[in-house]
Amino acid sequence: MNIVVCIKQVPDTTDVKINPENNTLIREGVASIINPFDAYAIEEGVRLKEKYGGMVNVLSMGPPQVDASLREAVSLGMDEAYLLTDRTFAGADTLATAYTLAAGIKKIGNVDIILMGRQAIDGDTGQVGPEVAENLEIPHVTDIRKIEQIDEQGNIYLERMLEEGYVRLKAKLPVVITVVKEINEPRLPSLKGKMLAKKKEIHTWSAKDVEVNEKRLGLSGSPTQVVKIFTPPKPEGGKIFDGDIKGSVRNVLQELRASGILAGSEKGDE
Amino acid sequence: MSSIEVILDKCIGCGLCVKACPFAAVELVDKKAVINERCTYCGACVDACKKYQAIVITRHTFEKHDVSRYKGICVYAEHRHGKLSSVVAEIIGAALKLKNVLQVPISAILLGSNVKPLAEEILSYGTDEVWMIDNTKIGDFAEDIQTELVAQILLEKKPEIFLGGGTIFGRSLLPKVAAKIGTGLTADCTELAIDHDTKLLKQTRPAFGGNIMATILCQHHRPQMATVRHKVMKEAAKTDAAQGKIIELNHIPIPDPAIEVLEFVEEESETVNLSDADFIISGGRGIKDPKNFALIEELAKAVGGAVGASRAAVDAGWIPYSHQVGQTGKTVNPKIYIACGISGAIQHLAGMKGSDIIIAINSDPSAPIFDVAHFGIVGDLFEVVPELIKQING
């Protein structure tokens, strides 16, 4: 079994603050972390390797500092680590990113399963998984909450989360799978893993190391373009009631009914 | 190739670009701006340097489409279990507003088995055409078949805009279509508008966990695709004076499925479909014990709502992950969101900030949730919630 986990290094968006003066993002001191959803993909990859044997590798596209996240992934159990880094990759939207990642996956070769988290917490798009699948011309499934098993004929049985329940699917490998948190509980890194990760050689590939049409990379390969970034207006905080419970509840319900959101006349008047 | 350049003669080293960059990609070296490898070409620095225009981005885009050949706004009509997803009416509502400016027809793609009644419903929202393929081979969950068909239809019909719901299905199907066609897709839009000069679709959506908003254009590729966040846009109203027509596209061959659907399992609790709910009652760490979620469920039942939870409650094993609201859970936009015993950590806010009305119940008056709540009750939730249930039930 040959598995590739795609990860993204993201700023810890829970740490990101807004500068109150000019309403811009304050990026200093914000740690870079492995996208939390990808951590579940890493764990699932390790579990699949423990169950079915083979190799589980990690791949990422980004600037050189992504090296740190790849090493963290190695300490969590990844075998080989690959970094796609090149100035021409910069400015990529999801289409160009997926194109580039797919080129990396093709170079790794013979991949049965590509795993990643359902979305990155900075871009929040969830588009890269399906687009990688299209570039590799293989099927994909998103929002997977359980991988039941892989049989000897190379069929994978999975559970896909939907809003109203879940659906059980069967697909023939190779396949791209994006996962949700419910799928597992990621383990902590091990000391041996951390020591290995320190010394690990990360395979670093630039644009010329993979087979790509230059025009499809980075900014050039991105049909979408961000033209404006702004911060949403700060919430002002609303009406707080801290008196007696009965009164507070009555007041809130009154407000809701007055605004028409909650139906009904003035009940519960005491 | 595309590039970003600092014109050194024009740069005065004021550092406005450094401050404006959301990615820490600009530094001042010897009083001149230098751009490093973190740059994503977002253009914030170009905007900041309006006065001196010292930063220039040059874009060379691949394989441009002849945009003049594309006309119309197309909508993906998601449906399952015999019903249209409620997001469809919202997207059509948004499309109608775009139509006011563009003056082009609105169409909908409807694929499935025995879907003619749904076609009628779609027309009743004011759609001009429904492009329908009604075939027993197209199951409710056959995303792979639908993806192929959607791509074919778009290539044939050439609408300039294609919109889908920001649902699990939509956010999986549309990217595959976008990659097939080689066009741009923006996820989870909360605002759509037409630029009066360029007639381009301006797609605005949250990023960085909702900490910033981004407006995106797809200039040279068609269709301009976007998924629309559920429960944000106003639904189109049904009219009796529906004049559109159904066009059956049965000439398009149905591909074989790549993925076999084995079974669908409905979530037992009716209180779990958070995406559709108008009212959501959520419990957090303050719930203290899994059995206390019964109180939350009671309140949810009293208003006909769904039950949500903060990550703390889910991680503690008090309630399944399917109820989790937040950055690593679900994003919801109900009419009313009641947060019980939830402190309001940023990760949770990212998932529910967009709710129309937020009500917070917490015994700690300094809990951050009160900053985003429209109404707050400071008190013990074990007293407040029963009182709420009592007064709602009358």
Place this chain on the structure above:
Amino acid sequence: MNYFLTEEQQMIKELAAKVADEKIRPIAHECDEKEEFPAEIVKVLGQADLYRVCIPEEYEGLGGGVFEMCLVVEELSRACGGIALAYAASGLGIIPIILFGTEEQKKKYLPRLASGEIIAAFALTEPDAGSDAGAIKTTATPEGDSYIINGTKQWISNGGDASIYTVITLTDPTRGPRGSSAILVEKGTPGFEFGKKEEKMGIRGNATRELIFQNCKVPKTNILAKEGMGFMVAMKTFDQSRPGVASQAIGIAQGALDEAARYSTERHQFGKPISSFQAIRFMLADMATQIEAARALTLQVARSIDAGEKNIAKVSSMTKVFASDVAMKVTTDAVQILGGYGYMREYPVEKMMRDAKITQIYEGTNQIQREVIGMNLIKETLRKKK
């Protein structure tokens, strides 16, 4: 304070802290209330390779020493002194095997202990033999190729959960302590049963049980060192484990200080946070100073032991007696600072106070420790006089 850790030591400390924060702290209160031993934490510690830290590399360990063990025990104890025993008390059972085990014994047990597959325990105390360890009555009668063990051990940490026990017995009761031997006994050996789980004041996340031996037959090859060396095995083991107990005490104290300091900035009385009152600040200052002193002493002694210093009994006892007394004082003060809230089980400090008490009692009561220090001091003084 910066202890100038090596990169590896820093890695070990950070990983232990991560396990403590993410896995132990969330369940500490529940384990204490329910008096439950957290088997899943053993698994997490094993997976993280933390059990490997103090086991020699030849036996699948990472080759660390007492110093590294102290780093781990302190971090785990910050989150819960009781759950930390799943690690520390196993360490106590591992040390005799490392110091005195034969190649076969080491190969048989150490790799499995390193992976966390099994945990260990150490059994000396009996109903009538606490501080008076020489009064033990458990016998291991030689019979052909085996020893037949009879007797009862009391209050054994990890009792029932550990798979391998170092049991101090009398192979020759006529010779008193010189007739004692340390013997390895595996759980599940016929004739080896456990008594009920004790209900304790603190460290309730660790199971403390009686060990009951009734004609329990073990192969003679299970002996550690030689017949007659049982107490020597015990004493040498304690020399190395005392800094571990000290670190447990320091961790508990640090956890209490962190809670109290944080609380003092949040609790407002008379219109100000209580941290603005000198009465509180001075208490916190003393707490912090005592903890740092205990830590510095303990880590330096640990370094000494790892460097191969002989005659470490006196300083080793100092770490244990000082740190445990500090822990008792600090946790009591922490409860005081939290006031009424400190007394409530809903808040974590009363548990820390209950947990701290045992560190003054087990692995040699503080009275015994003082005796050890005092006797060694007098011996040195007399030697200098000559």
